[in-house]
Amino acid sequence: MNAANDVERQVIEIVAAKKKMDPASITSATTFEELGIDSLDAADLMFVVEEKFKILVPDEAAQSMRTVGQVVAGIRQLVAANPGSAGVN
Amino acid sequence: MRHEAARRVAITGLGAVSALGVGVEALWTGVANARSGVRRIASFDPADLLTQIAAEVPDYDPAQHFDEAALDLLDRFAQLALVATREALQHARLALAEADRDRAGVAIGSAMGGALTQDERYERLYGQRISRIHPFSIPRIMNNSAAAQVSMHAGLRGPALSFATACAASAHAVGEAAEMIRAGRADVMIAGGADAPIAPGVVRCWEAMRVMAPAPCDDPSRACRPFSRDRLGMVLGEGAGILVLESWEHATRRGAAILAELAGYGATADAEHITQPGVHAPARAIALALEQAHLDPSDVDYVNAHGTGTRLNDSTETTVLKTAFGAHAAKLAISSTKAVHGHAMGASAALELIATILAMQRGIAPPTAHYTAPDPACDLDYVPNVARPLPIRAAISNSFAFGGLNAVLAIRHI
Numbered sequence: 001m002n003a004a005n006d007v008e009r010q011v012i013e014i015v016a017a018k019k020k021m022d023p024a025s026i027t028s029a030t031t032f033e034e035l036g037i038d039s040l041d042a043a044d045l046m047f048v049v050e051e052k053f054k055i056l057v058p059d060e061a062a063q064s065m066r067t068v069g070q071v072v073a074g075i076r077q078l079v080a081a082n083p084g085s086a087g088v089n
Numbered sequence: 090m091r092h093e094a095a096r097r098v099a100i101t102g103l104g105a106v107s108a109l110g111v112g113v114e115a116l117w118t119g120v121a122n123a124r125s126g127v128r129r130i131a132s133f134d135p136a137d138l139l140t141q142i143a144a145e146v147p148d149y150d151p152a153q154h155f156d157e158a159a160l161d162l163l164d165r166f167a168q169l170a171l172v173a174t175r176e177a178l179q180h181a182r183l184a185l186a187e188a189d190r191d192r193a194g195v196a197i198g199s200a201m202g203g204a205l206t207q208d209e210r211y212e213r214l215y216g217q218r219i220s221r222i223h224p225f226s227i228p229r230i231m232n233n234s235a236a237a238q239v240s241m242h243a244g245l246r247g248p249a250l251s252f253a254t255a256c257a258a259s260a261h262a263v264g265e266a267a268e269m270i271r272a273g274r275a276d277v278m279i280a281g282g283a284d285a286p287i288a289p290g291v292v293r294c295w296e297a298m299r300v301m302a303p304a305p306c307d308d309p310s311r312a313c314r315p316f317s318r319d320r321l322g323m324v325l326g327e328g329a330g331i332l333v334l335e336s337w338e339h340a341t342r343r344g345a346a347i348l349a350e351l352a353g354y355g356a357t358a359d360a361e362h363i364t365q366p367g368v369h370a371p372a373r374a375i376a377l378a379l380e381q382a383h384l385d386p387s388d389v390d391y392v393n394a395h396g397t398g399t400r401l402n403d404s405t406e407t408t409v410l411k412t413a414f415g416a417h418a419a420k421l422a423i424s425s426t427k428a429v430h431g432h433a434m435g436a437s438a439a440l441e442l443i444a445t446i447l448a449m450q451r452g453i454a455p456p457t458a459h460y461t462a463p464d465p466a467c468d469l470d471y472v473p474n475v476a477r478p479l480p481i482r483a484a485i486s487n488s489f490a491f492g493g494l495n496a497v498l499a500i501r502h503i
Contacts, residue, residue, distance in 0.1 A: 020158075040224070040225070040228070043224035044161075044223075044224055044225060046224070047221070047223055047224050050221065051221070
């Protein structure tokens with residue numbers, strides 16, 4: 001599996017665990033609204049993502065994320081900018 | 090009778106979590122039988138502390154009461170508030186119609202709010218130097234979280250308030266909730282208090298004040314001995330006490346079983362000293378509660394004392410009772426149930442009011458446990474060690490907080 005897809009798989013796993021959903025029902029196009037992720041849940045998601053990928057998601061970036069795909073893209077960008085991150089495993 | 094002209098306040102439901110167990114019956118069984126809930130601290134290793142005892146809630150498993158997602162947002166004090174609320178609502182058989190929810194509110198007292206969460210998060214931050222803090226920290230720590238969680242749980246959309254008046258917080262919450270009902274601003278109020286302060290940092294802070302009872306070598310459970318000559322201080326506790334209050338009309342219209350009338354409330358401030366208790370203002374709080382209840386001092390049969398077990402509180406409270414009741418003070422049955430459920434901070438007054446209501450309903454004055462010998466400075470009848478059958482027409486519950494903030498609640502048999 002390539003690294004990019006691995007980020008997506010991990011994000012979907014995190015979201016599925018949080019929302020007690022089947023990971024197969026979530027794609028990169030799935031929106032926070034569809035997942036029932038409110039602003040507080042989104043802050044919680046960012047906390048887990050930051051920990052997992054050893055990155056710091058700026059507030060502005062976090063606030064612009066409204067879909068799984070946007071989270072994945074944001075992580076990839078931050079991971080690429082930070083060689084010490086653990087985004088690829 | 091004069092008091093029937095104003096809106097009267099009925100108590101129709103009780104819920105409790107304390108060091109004596111989960112539930113109102115566990116509280117009463119411990120209180121009535123002088124069975125202490127004070128033990129060596131079990132929630133963390135207290136080996137480094139001078140104070141190694143507390144009145145912790147035994148056999149409480151959060152997972153039995155809440156799912157994982159709910160627990161993420163609930164500090165222990167809010168959990169205990171919710172568990173007690175569920176019991177109180179069930180006890181009151183209160184099922185509010187949608188329209189009634191706008192007329193139903195919440196008033197919860199807490200001295201320290203989410204102290205455990207705060208202690209744990211700050212330990213990570215300052216102790217372990219982990220700078221990342223979980224985003225649910227504020228919703229758990231904020232003092233109003235219990236009031237908010239209760240309003241959400243019960244779907245109550247009337248006034249919802251939190252009271253932070255330390256050891257008197259739930260007395261002020263219940264008293265002010267009753268005032269809201271009397272003023273016509275609400276028909277139903279879920280009122281009481283919750284605290285869960287048994288965290289290493291909090292215990293250390295209390296220790297520093299030199300008011301904590303040391304654990305006797307032979308039996309730690311006997312550490313708190315209110316009004317006794319050999320009393321050595323207070324024991325920190327935790328818990329929640331919740332009451333359902335209704336306007337008399339609301340309660341009778343729906344055919345609720347009324348447990349007692351919340352007849353009077355007096356609130357005063359010493360305006361003197363941040364920790365040392367006064368005499369005049371607490372006595373005036375008693376007088377105000379009796380006046381609102383249209384009770385003569387001689388109508389009162391039982392007093393649930395603040396009775397923390399410190400040298401100063403218990404002798405001062407004795408003087409307060411003599412000042413407020415005059416010659417009748419000698420005829421009062423007085424007890425401090427803190428000897429067995431500890432000082433549960435913002436939950437104390439509500440737990441003690443619940444014990445007072447049960448005492449009235451069952452005609453039994455609960456004892457002051459661990460009493461060994463009379464103190465010349467505490468020379469009233471403290472119902473030492475053994476419960477006493479006693480018809481109780483009216484009773485008061487005293488709460489005198491640090492800061493000299495006093496609240497007294499008066500209840501009447503119906």
